[in-house]
Amino acid sequence: MTSSSSSTTTSNNTTPGGPSLMETLFQRTVDDLIKGIRLHNPGSAQSSFISKSLDEIRREIKSTDLATKSIAVNKLTYLHSLHNIDISFAAFHAVELTSSPIFNFKKIGYLAASLSFSPSTDVILLLTNQLRKDLTSANVHDVSLALECISAICTVDIARDLTPDVFNLMTSSKNIVKKKAIACLLKVFSQFPDAVRVCFKRLVENLEKNDDQMLAATVGVFCELCSKEPRAYLPLAPEFYRILVECRNNWVLIKVLKIFEKLAKLEPRLAKKVVEPICDVMKRSEAKSLVFECVRTIVSSFYEYEFAVKLAVGKIREFLLESDLNLRYLGLQGLLIVGQHHLWAVLENKEIVIKSLSDVDRNIKVEALRLVMSMVSEDNVVEICRVLIGYALKSDPEFCNEILRSMLLTCSRNVYEIVNDFDWYVSLLGEMARIPHCQNGEEIEYQLIDIGMRVKDVRPELVRVGRDLLIDPALLGNPFIHRILSAAAWVSGEYVRFSRNPSEIMEALFQPRTNLLPPSIRVVYIHSAFKVLSFCLGTFLLPNKDANSSFSNLVDMEPGFTYSESEQEFTETEHGANSSSLHKKDMFTRESIANLLTLVITSLTPLADSHDVEIQERVRNLLGLALLAQQEISSHHEQKEKRIDWVGLKTYILIRLVNGALSEEFGPISSSAQERVPVPDGLVLEENLSKLDSICADVQLPISEKFSLVRPTYLPTDGDSLSSRQNEDESETSPAESTSLLAEHRKRHGLFYLPSDNNKNASTSFLPANDPDHIDKDVEDLVKLTEESLVLKRKPNQARPRPVVVKLDEGDRHPTIAVKKIESNDDLISGAVRDVLLGNEPLSQSNQLGKPSGRKKGKAHAKVDQGSELKDNTENSETGNSGKRRSKHRSHGKEKKHSDSGNNVEGREENGKEKSGGRHGRHKAKQSGGGIDVVDQKQVIPDFLL
């Protein structure tokens, strides 16, 4: 780095536009800039210093002196990458530097380009020529600079124009160049899939060599390619197999294992062949990273091979027993994957899992929690939830909610599939609400109401749970629980007929602390009070048979059944009276009703003038009813007759109508219900409205959630947003004497520096992190507790059969969204790969490559979003030409196709050489059409497999 030692501020007396000689002489170096930034406190002082420096740099950068320019660009690179300053204005100058013959300037230019150019930087176009020049340079370092730059900022144009140059470099005699050319291919392919046809064969050749350096780069490329579309690379299995068996480089082996993890899923015979070598590697290796990769490969792709899984689970157990936290974490992760197919492995290690629930590290706890949830089944859900509630009570708020969230999610999966005893589950929900840290109000609210609507048998218990929640004044103080209280109020109102003591609920709904509730929830309270009052008056006023008819009717009614208010239905079911309602009838005397009315009226009168219109409206409705009832009932009070004829009263008629209306039952509503409404004749949807887009483009429509009782999927929020932020100010001092500062720094943090004589081989050693020795006493107890409860035992007789849970056929809570497959470059790459590998196998390509290549280019181009119209036109004409050219060759392709039947490994090699032949064959295939990939793929590697 060039460094002039002056840090004097530049004089400002120059004309704007170009730097003066003075400025050039006294230009701040990068070091000066960094020191200056550190001198100023973060915040406004620092940003004003940066903007002042930027002004200077803007002048300096225009200098004709490349040294000045390079320093300016270097400073900008620093500001861009560490202070996120937009330096797009300097893009051209960076390109200018790359063309300098002086290596250091060139390097600074390329670094600025690599770090700061975006796909839409327009001067990238200017860079292409320079890149080509450097790619053909005799100096290896120039070449590698260019390759590095391509791998960072490659665009479609660069990839298309420079593919031949990169291709040439793949046979370079200089390892450093060759390796980088290989690594850079990944980017080139992704931008320009047709490059595969040119370079793929040479890439494959590198798999066959025993040079670790090349192998690492090549395998890295294949690993990435495979992760996108593995099927295309099945024919290369023999090469990968050889590497797996012969290679001793751990970095390479890890990548190869990843490739096999993908391939084995596609080809069972391949799995059979490689499972043994993978086990060998696992047994043999000292390096934890490699062992873990073997474990992960086996448990995710080779889970059918019992012996391999046993071995892997053994290794996982070793990891779990390590003192190193990282290994324990990975062990748990491995266990989670095994658990999907081999639950026994999780159960075998359950003590460790449960113990990990109270680890200091939140990540480990979360993994352990996932594992515990994976063990849940309908037989042990009650016990596990009991244990987890115990943990939730002891955990920090964040993890506590994590536990609650997983419980809620697991239990509600597939419409409460694993819940048999809903009475238990509902009371569990009530219990969760009472956990002080509970922040899952929304989900609990949803489930309480959802269960109420779906499961008829649980309603009495639900009302009891709701009552307990409502009646507790302490809960009203916790805003996180308000949503749950809202559900409790709704449930108590809707199913008040199951309540033992409706007046008690009424009192709870009007307790003074309800003024702590937000209006939206108060509204629910008031409406529930309306339902309770209607019920009480109904029980009191209506003759027995009538009062009961409305709800006995209800109980028989299927959800979704529209209730008809006809008199006939009332009388039809009139004999449905039961003892509980008789009891209730006795419960309400005229005094108790009068008290109830007084309670309603006195509590609501102050709210009648509420500012919230919703509250006001509902209060007025309820007050209207209550006042009328009070008037009429108390006037009859004077008559001393024992039996009063209520039938003539307005209240009587009103209540009868209201109860009729309220008795209509809610059921779960499919989220697709709206779609099923037939479109009326004459209404043309989706017409002309597209024109509105131009008008409404800027208007953001509010997303409404109120149309359906089924609300959108509840996603867990990122709890970390609450975690405290470290707010330390920069406490560093100015590095006036940087050497002494360095020394001091080292002294202070000596612990963290590497020991001076580190002979360990990086790829075979693994450094353990600090291990914490901590296990709480009470954890032990819980482990014991869970040991008993986690045993998978089927209860011989369930106390009672599972109640009916109403399910919808479709559009239930988690609507499945059809994932539209988007044609991406990845498909094009794998298509091209197949083309090269199976050049003469026409059938296999018919599906993948049935698209004209013009479309490919267009697509790839659009993605980059830089095409001016003019360029697009030229592009199209180009591809059009190539299309014509290709079609001329069709007749040749036909002959080739017939002569070739290369199905084996040797054949593949040959195919690669006869690339052009394969290409023509492909076009032929396009015409013949109709073939299935899978069948053809299997023919490709039989020699290797059998």
Added chain:
Amino acid sequence: MGIRFILMVNKQGQTRLAQYYEYLTLEERRALEGEIVRKCLARNEQQCSFVEHRNYKIVYRRYASLFFLVGVDNEENELAILEFIHLLVETMDRHFGNVCELDIMFHLEKAHFMLEEMVMNGCIVETSKTNILAPIQLMDKAS
């Protein structure tokens, strides 16, 4: 892509080096760095070195006052990345001699050159310290 980004951040949460292997806008970078720093720096020595964030896995390790954070795909091998971080630190150590935050600050471009030798397109391509440092030493000799 295996490695998505490499960050070096000091104890105060200031970024000292940022290398991305996929294009993110400045806004996205700023947000991402902020979130990650908040998440990782709050953790202590007794906690493991892996953090899940968005769709990334962050593998990190602290050396002196510097945190080395590597954002990887979910598929990537965490232990290998830890080894990679260690290799990176060893390489810097060999070049700077007991590397520290200030070395990286004042020689940011050299740190980038080392990374360029080690990682391309998010794939680790070179693991030999001698090979990584050869071009940089040549450059030092030249200037």
